[in-house]
Amino acid sequence: MRYMATYDLMESLRNTNQWMGATAKAMASYPAMAALPNPMLTWMGAWGEVAERSFERMTVKPSWGIRSITCNDGKDHLVQIETMMEKDFGNLIHFNVTEREEKRRKVLLVAPMSGHYATLLRSTVISLIPDAEVYVTDWKNARDIPVSAGKFDVEDYTLYLVDFMRALGPDTNVIAVCQPAPLTLAATAYLAEREPDAQPRTLTLIGGPINPDASPTEVTDFGNRVTMGQLEEAMIQRVGFNYKGVGRLVYPGLLQLTSFMAMNAERHSKAFNEQILRVSRGEARDHDAHNRFYDEYLAVMDMPAEFYLSTVERIFKNCEVAKNTFVVDGSRVDIGRITDVAVKTVEGAKDDISAPGQCVAALELCTGLPDSKKASHLEPGAGHYGIFAGKSWRNNIRPLVLDFIDANADTPRKATKANAA
Structure with a gap:
């Protein structure tokens, strides 16, 4: 796992999902699509909006926003x-x-x-x-x-x-x-x-x-269950070529986020499904409760x-x-x-x-x-x-x-x- 190619592959997957979300959103909002009223197009646009925002936030340091x-x-x-x-x-x-x-x-x-x-x-x-x-x-x-x-x-x-x-x-x-x-x-x-x-x-x-x-807790049990060798081999990667820390050994934020999400997978899945429905119905807002929480929760950093x-x-x-x-x-x-x-x-x-x-x-x-x-x-x-x-x-x-x-x-x-x- 300790290779820059692994880090770049993980970042490429995140970037691809962001791109797919943006593409779905753009296609659903294409003017010609308005002539073909179809619930699936509305749902696709809603999914695209939520997906693009979510995967984009994973690489952005949030602003304190305290003015x-x-x-x-x-x-x-x-x-x-x-x-x-x-x-x-x-x-x-x-x-x-x-x-x-x-x-x-x-x-x-x-x-x-x-x-x-x-x-x-x-x-x-x-x-x-x-x-x-x-x-x-x-x-x-x-x-x-x-x-x-x-x-x-x-x-x-x-x-x-x-x-x-x-x-x-x-x-x-x-x-x-x-x-x-x-x-x-x-x-x-x-x-x-x-x-x-x-x-x-x-x-x-x-x-x-x-x-x-x-x-x-589950956190302490995990720490006692794995050996340090297993942990280093599975969790540590080298920063890819896009960043100033290229070559630095890190525990990637995306891996940590995956662990966070897995601990309450059902709750997070339900939250995103409900947000997609709200977007499709026109009930979501840029700073609604879902976006306020996940804009921060999804913004992760490497250690x-x-x-x-x-x-x-x-x-x-x-x-x-x-x-x-x-x-x-x-x-x-x-x-x-x-x-x-x-x-x-x-x-x-x-x-x-x-x-x-x-x-x-x-x-x-x-x-x-x-x-x-x-x-x-x-x-x-x-x-x-x-x-x-x-x-x-x-x-x-x-x-x-x-x-x-x-x-x-x-x-x-x-x-x-x-x-x-």
């Missing part, structure tokens, strides 16, 4: 996305609300690198902007990163987070969503031991696999092969973070060194990706943290997506997270050698 926000003064303020730190594999960006006094809360939202762009957290960002200065880790598509940039694995990811936290300062409140939760916990412990004055104020871990064995493989091996198979044996840059990171960063975990009762029990395990690892600085929340009836972007997040979880941040905003830090001097 303005209504603030407490009742006025709409423009939002400018500023790059605070630029690195080879990801940037630190800031959603700067113009002509607004700087908010006391400073939030670093750590986006997952799991096949989707950081824009998957768009609704999360929108919900936080009115009440905080929001910063986001904006990971780059590996196919666009030249081979000369080198490798990027879980240790590099952790060190990126360390750099971002260090740059934002000790009053930062970090929120890690799903995949980055264990690495964000490790990054915080890394700072606690080496640069305690650079630690964040609070750390909120949402639906992350801190201990994947605590509550097995560096070494990051994907090291995540499976070290986080899921070996459970290095769960066993507190994770090593960064040759040194073990001891989670127990976190002593004054308030930690909160959030889980969804119906999360089928990071099931309840996996994330709350972080609190047991924080042996040096007093119970007064630990908190957890289990959201009834919420699935994986709902705990950070759905109704459960907006109505229940977001207020709890903000209250947690405020409750620890003025708590004193333990004296360190640096600030004691």
Whole structure:
């Protein structure tokens, strides 16, 4: 599988399906066809419209689409996305609300690198902007990163987070969503031991696999079922000639999307069939619920092969973070060194990706943290997506997270050698 020809073949299949959709749509809308009223032509045009849009979205990075926000003064303020730190594999960006006094809360939202762009957290960002200065880790598509940039694995990811936290300062409140939760916990412990004055104020871990064995799911079962050799042979490809990262070993986003779709194939099939019917009846809209969801869901990015493989091996198979044996840059990171960063975990009762029990395990690892600085929340009836972007997040979880941040905003830090001097 590790050949550019395989990558290009997969991209060719996607491109062909997009072309077939565009062709069907064009043929059905040809003026002469109006003289031959036939339901099949209407259905063909509807299928073509849905197919073209769906396959096209798979290679397009979505826009954040956050142009303005209504603030407490009742006025709409423009939002400018500023790059605070630029690195080879990801940037630190800031959603700067113009002509607004700087908010006391400073939030670093750590986006997952799991096949989707950081824009998957768009609704999360929108919900936080009115009440905080929001910063986001904006990971780059590996196919666009030249081979000369080198490798990027879980240790590099952790060190990126360390750099971002260090740059934002000790009053930062970090929120890690799903995949980055264990690495964000490790990054915080890394700072606690080496640069305690650079630690964040609070750390909120949402639906992350801190201990994947605590509550097995289809995701963890897959990780334990296959060997690393099988995984590398079946999942890793070299970027094709169309992209700047030509020759780079990656786990293609299209393969990840296939896995996502297969997990709920019946539901996705029903959603697309219903959308085709809506288009044929003239009931669909450019930004209806289906298109809003799938424009984001289908937009996938490639992951560096070494990051994907090291995540499976070290986080899921070996459970290095769960066993507190994770090593960064040759040194073990001891989670127990976190002593004054308030930690909160959030889980969804119906999360089928990071099931309840996996994330709350972080609190047991924080042996040096007093119970007064630990908190957890289990959201009834919420699935994986709902705990950070759905109704459960907006109505229940977001207020709890903000209250947690405020409750620890003025708590004193333990004296360190640096600030004691």
